[in-house]
Amino acid sequence: MGRGGIRRGAGRPKGQGKYNEPTKPIRIPESMISDVMKYLSIKGYKLPLYASTVQAGFPSPADDYIEQQLDLNQHLIKHPTATFFVRAAGNSMVGAGIHSGDILIVDRSLNPKSGKIVIAAIDGQLTVKRLSKTSKGLYLKAENDQYQAIKINDASDVVIWGVVTSVIHKV
Amino acid sequence: MGRGGIRRGAGRPKGQGKYNEPTKPIRIPESMISDVMKYLSIKGYKLPLYASTVQAGFPSPADDYIEQQLDLNQHLIKHPTATFFVRAAGNSMVGAGIHSGDILIVDRSLNPKSGKIVIAAIDGQLTVKRLSKTSKGLYLKAENDQYQAIKINDASDVVIWGVVTSVIHKV
DNA sequence: TATTTAGAATAATGTACATTATTCAAAAAA
DNA sequence: TTTTTTGAATAATGTACATTATTCTAAATA
Known part of the structure; x- marks a missing residue:
């Protein structure tokens, strides 16, 4: 029988999805679906740019020394x-x-x-x-x-x- | 009254859409919708690469002399x-x-x-x-x-x- | 006959909805 | 009391469907 009653605070928490944020369905031409998926999987090709004066711990570049996140296309191609x-x-x-x-x-x-x-x-x-x-x-x-x-x-x-x-x- | 009967060959022709090909709805994280739209509008940043020996008519570079279509990110970033x-x-x-x-x-x-x-x-x-x-x-x-x-x-x-x-x- | 018109046909498009996944907590069981 | 169970709650996700856009042609009209 019923184990009913309100469950305040229950439910799947926000930001648990693949992208940690809400999504919307957008129509994509079939030939570009795989390209767009790839683009999404690496957050739009935004990669870290380090300043040359980095003195970070090794062997992995530390996030603290990232100058900015760069997308080559957006950075180099304005028009x-x-x-x-x-x-x-x-x-x-x-x-x-x-x-x-x-x-x-x-x-x-x-x-x-x-x-x-x-x-x-x-x-x-x-x-x-x-x-x-x-x-x-x-x-x-x-x-x-x-x-x-x-x-x-x-x-x-x-x-x-x-x-x-x-x-x-x-x- | 009815002007009925079959209309063979009627209907909107294929390839009349924004992208000239079928589309599928794909979920995109909200923060990247505008980026993806831009990416789509310029066919994924694929721009023409001309060989230096081009001898095309002017003033616009002719398509005949395109060496290939290049996406900087894909071309320069393999991993x-x-x-x-x-x-x-x-x-x-x-x-x-x-x-x-x-x-x-x-x-x-x-x-x-x-x-x-x-x-x-x-x-x-x-x-x-x-x-x-x-x-x-x-x-x-x-x-x-x-x-x-x-x-x-x-x-x-x-x-x-x-x-x-x-x-x-x-x- | 030539022209116009009202559906019929079908692709494009956005979104509502059903489904799935996940977490919470009241009730049952131990 | 402590542990387990089961349905409630709610986000994530993919897709079916209603809507819109467009073209075609049989029937109506001139």
Whole structure:
């Protein structure tokens, strides 16, 4: 028979689920379900960034010295729809830390101001150069003495594709 | 009255939805709903990677010259749970393309073999050096003549934190 | 005949609900 | 009294279903 009566405080406690917080069902295209699951499982690729002055206990980096949690995509790509990557070739920009084979992150929505490193198409060939505005005009300069600066004028077949924001170098 | 009868072929056509493919409701923790939505809206941060030899029509990069679609996180981080970032300080590794202020991607799950660039804690201070095994023993070498190699032995207070896989350099 | 209209058909979408999991405590049993 | 049992309470979770959107065509109309 009944063992009834109120059970104040009973019930499954909050925050016991997979994510320790309430969830909502969101429709996900089938082809991306596994990607989204992965994304969720590692909390959106947010990984710890340590300052180089860490003096933590070993062997595991201690949480106390985490500078911030970083998601590479969010950190490096401010305008996803206007951003693309280019693989660098040649050594004309080693002075700017750009080596052959590096992946350059290029933002088309940024204004190509003087001093910025840009991706330019010169006669249909992609190159990475530093934009330089002087009293003599607008130039594309290599960061390497062996290369000559290229003057930009109305006659020249030069199109700026975008501004380089970061360089990814595999070691 | 009835205008009945079968309507073969009637109905909303497939692939008319937001994603042009079938969807399934997946539960998402509330704090990540906006992140996931963003992730979906740009198809998982997969952006085009162009080869440097592109000779496309202007001013927009043509799809024909896309080398591949790249997601930085997936491309650079193979072991999310074992990976962290460290901000580099000092110029001891400029020869390897590592400059002060760069963000290093470090994988703790990789074996620190000779020749690899590693993050090591020496007397509690983090440094980035190249691991070098010679007949004389194991060394941590800077890629810069002004720094001296550090010999690793049982007595030395050196712990390898992980192997550097990539360098991110802001320009 | 040509045009319009009112369902019929079917995909997309968000959410209510049934189910499952978990914890609590009153009542029963020891 | 102490221990065990059993239903109450409530969160987590996946999915069925009601709703909405869209297109098609037979019948009605001009």
